[in-house]
Amino acid sequence: MSLVRVPNFSISLDGFGTGDGQTRDEPFGHAGERLHEWMFDTRWGHAMQGRPGGSRGVDDAFTRQHDPGIGAEIMGAGKFGHPGWEDDPDWKGAWGPNPPFHTPVFVLTHHTRSSIEMEGGTTYHFIDASPAEALETAREAANGKDVRLGGGPTVIRDFVAAGLVDHMHIVVVPILLGRGVRLWDGMEGLENDYAIEATSSPSGVTHVTFTRGGV
């Protein structure tokens, strides 16, 4: 069974998945890197940066679910690049020459372009599609494996609203951003469809998992 999973999606205590004022230099706006420091501090995060060490506790255990079993990713245009990247024909994404996806990645955008093959197994495809259509395409590419829904917050909301998400792992970081893009808008009653579990970590973050009934 090929599931749709949201792993390691960080929000502030007041529910913002990205800050205000996103730019090329500050892809999370005024949030900077504060939503993701917990991840960089894990052993998994250190390895991604080519460094030894890092924590081996609950944060690390969660981060390690990012890749195994994933056959494709769907991401929003805002995760692929800063506002305006569509006007730059040479833009190859905000994730470097060897992006941390290693599968086909479907970028949702109204400005489609030719696919881009990167190092390490990532190929970016650009599609202008509804959540259900995008999932059908990504699932085919995933070849029986799960599909990762990579965010941002707007994309996650749209897929949840369409009833397409099987599992979400949301990480609540103890900062108050005050402004940005909210994750939770329009999710009233989500607890009726998902089993919700919260696990606080010594690092200060709380891991909140949502598992759809029957999955």
Place this chain on the structure above:
Amino acid sequence: MSLVRVPNFSISLDGFGTGDGQTRDEPFGHAGERLHEWMFDTRWGHAMQGRPGGSRGVDDAFTRQHDPGIGAEIMGAGKFGHPGWEDDPDWKGAWGPNPPFHTPVFVLTHHTRSSIEMEGGTTYHFIDASPAEALETAREAANGKDVRLGGGPTVIRDFVAAGLVDHMHIVVVPILLGRGVRLWDGMEGLENDYAIEATSSPSGVTHVTFTRGGV
């Protein structure tokens, strides 16, 4: 040192401290009692309802900080009663003949009236005052003890914005209300002034404590 403390204040995962559509029968609107079931299930909560039993874990430990060391409470008009109570000269609050406060309680309202003495040591006083003025009055009545800030969300926000809150205990309940009154609005950067700690409970809620630097 007399502190200002917010104990046991429950919000939904999406940050609402009360639901939409508050009435006399549904003081928390469409949230019903869902924000407070965790509290009713503790041994402390059972005792308040005159019942034996109840959980003795982390939820119970937190609830028990509601009363000790408190000399007065400040509450908003919306905690004292449903919208429109001001037009009912006989209204004596939403908390029964023996309210669970047992100290002077200062109700913030633009419609002041004479004080009301209840059973069990609670006396309601009605004041039309700024947060700082209300605190000065309550602190005098507390006679060296701490002042409890009882909510609702708007009152807590106003006192935090005025820099008057020393300790907050916020309980995040794993439900998505979608609408109501938000707690977190306008609290950007609060982590700079408070040490924040999160503790998840087997009941599903997460206790988030804020302790002001130097307190």
